[in-house]
Structure formats: structure tokens, C-alpha cells
Amino acid sequence: MLVTSAKAAKKPGDPVYQAVLKGNREKIGVIVDQALAEGRQPKEIIETSLIPAINQVGKYFEDQTYFLPQLIASAEAMEKGIARLTPLLSADAKDQKATVILATVEGDIHDIGKNLVALMLRNYGYRVLDLGKDVSAEKIVAAAVKEGAAIIGLSALMTTTMMRMKDVVDCVREKGCSSKVIIGGAVTTQSFADEIGADGYSGDAASAVTLVDHLLENQ
Ligand code: B1M
Numbered sequence: 001m002l003v004t005s006a007k008a009a010k011k012p013g014d015p016v017y018q019a020v021l022k023g024n025r026e027k028i029g030v031i032v033d034q035a036l037a038e039g040r041q042p043k044e045i046i047e048t049s050l051i052p053a054i055n056q057v058g059k060y061f062e063d064q065t066y067f068l069p070q071l072i073a074s075a076e077a078m079e080k081g082i083a084r085l086t087p088l089l090s091a092d093a094k095d096q097k098a099t100v101i102l103a104t105v106e107g108d109i110h111d112i113g114k115n116l117v118a119l120m121l122r123n124y125g126y127r128v129l130d131l132g133k134d135v136s137a138e139k140i141v142a143a144a145v146k147e148g149a150a151i152i153g154l155s156a157l158m159t160t161t162m163m164r165m166k167d168v169v170d171c172v173r174e175k176g177c178s179s180k181v182i183i184g185g186a187v188t189t190q191s192f193a194d195e196i197g198a199d200g201y202s203g204d205a206a207s208a209v210t211l212v213d214h215l216l217e218n219q
Helices: 015-021 028-037 042-062 068-089 112-123 137-147 163-174 190-196 205-217
Strands: 099-104 127-130 151-155 180-184
Touching (some): 015 068, 028 068, 042 068, 099 112, 099 137, 112 127, 112 151, 112 205, 137 163, 151 163, 151 205, 180 190, 180 205
Parallel strands (some): 099 127, 099 151
């Protein structure tokens, strides 16, 4: 199972880690292929190289060692690395379980974590409709009603956009939509989920699957 935590992070000498850290979007595909050829597993590369590297980039951005161009280059390298590994992780689409609508909330364009959540849920057989990033509450709820979604999953990475999650919860109640709302993303917490009336919170992509399983079992 993809754990998506940085518990067993590789040492900084790891070429995949370095490729994200240095924003090497040109060569990351080849570097990931080399890691696979050496016998590393796709999920292990994501957990112990890609995620720790992008988190380190975030720290450098915060302390102003890195600026926006480096942040963008690293994000692109990360995305290319994940795109290279995705076909090796995705499960068959047959025997799909319930529908989950995913989106990054309005005003927020961070989608790497949300894409990992989509990948995990698909791996576990859920039908995932990913609406993308910077998506309005109205659009999310309209899609959930149209598709009969059991779950709406929201991601937000910024303190300035997390309140847009409450807009979605409010819109769900207003429209009498039956979907349950779960939230995640680095800035969010269980207490924030409780505060805005969301049905669940998860801190990483793996526990998002457990949470969805649990919410649907208890319906
Ligand atoms: Co931006 N950014 N960024 N950024 N960026 C952060 C979030 C920031 C913390 C960096 C910092 O200052 N240290 C900061 C936000 C500060 C704050 O509000 N607290 C920030 C900022 C300020 C900005 C800009 C405003 C910069 C600027 O323009 N001056 C701008 C925002 C534009 C906008 O959104 N309107 C911006 C832009 C960008 C890039 C485009 C360059 C790029 C994003 C590319 C992309 O996503 N396609 C980017 C990146 C890469 C980051 C950091 C470095 C890394 C984010 C990431 O992908 N992490 C980030 C610093 C950080 O978080 N360490 C930062 C890896 C990812 C796997 O983790 O998304 O948390 P995460 O997802 C996890 C869990 O949280 C969870 O599962 C995932 C996997 O385990 N999870 C869920 C996520 N969603 C979930 C949903 C669920 C369940 C679990 O249920 C539905």
C-alpha cells in the first residue's frame, strides 16, 4: 500500500530526491527509470524520495533559500516523477466501488497531494472524478449531485484557501446534497474539519482510503 508519509526518507544523496530538490524536470523521468531498474518499488520512491524532497523545497521556500522559480521547477519535477510512476500503481477500473468527487478548493492551485489521494482511491477500486484545482463550491456540489457521489474530497494547502472548504460544506447542506465531505491538505486538521462541519479529515493519502471505507460502511 502507498503510505505517503516521509517516515523512512532516503538520504539526500538519493538521485530522485536530488532531482526534485534541484528542479531537474528534464531528467527526472530517466532518473526514476534508473531507480526502478535498480529494483526500487514505485510506492517506495514516492514515499521516501519524492514527498520528502518536495517538503524540503517547501522549507527552503519558507526560509527564503528558494524563490518562486525554484519552487515551480521542483513542483514540475515532482509531477513528472509521479506521472512516470502512476501507470505502475494504478489498479484495473473494473468492480468499481462508490463515486468520489475530488477537487482542490477555489483560489488554490496546489494539486500534488490531491492527485496522490486520487491515485490511492482508484487503487482501492473507487470511481474517482477529479475536478482539478481552483474549483468553486457550486461546481463541486453540482458535479456531486449529477454523478451521485457518495463522497466529496477536498484539498487545500493554504491558510488563505482553507475557508473555501466551509463554502463547500455549506453548499452541500443548502442544496440538500447527500454526499459526505472529507478534507485534507497540509494546513488542515481534525479540529478544523469539526469546526466547519465536514464529515471527516485525513492527514495523508493512505488514511483517506481508510476514512472513505469507514464512512461508507457506516451509511
Ligand atoms: Co506553494 N505554498 N504556493 N506551490 N507550495 C505552500 C503550500 C507553502 C506552505 C510554502 C511555504 O511557504 N512554506 C505556502 C502556503 C503558506 C500558507 O498558506 N500556510 C505556499 C505558497 C505561499 C504558494 C504561493 C502563494 C507562492 C506565490 O505565488 N508567492 C502560490 C499559490 C498559488 C495559489 O494556489 N493560488 C504557490 C504555488 C506553488 C506551485 C505552483 C509552485 C507548487 C504547486 C504545484 C502543484 O501542486 N501542482 C507549490 C508547491 C509544490 C508547494 C509546496 C512546496 C509543496 C506542496 C506539495 O505538493 N506537497 C508547499 C510547502 C509544503 O507543503 N511543504 C507549498 C507534497 C504533497 C504530497 O503534500 O499536498 O500536503 P500535500 O498532500 C498530502 C497530505 O496533506 C494529504 O495527502 C497528501 C499525500 O499524503 N492530502 C489529503 C492532501 N489533500 C488531501 C485531501 C484528502 C486527504 C488527504 O481528502 C480529500
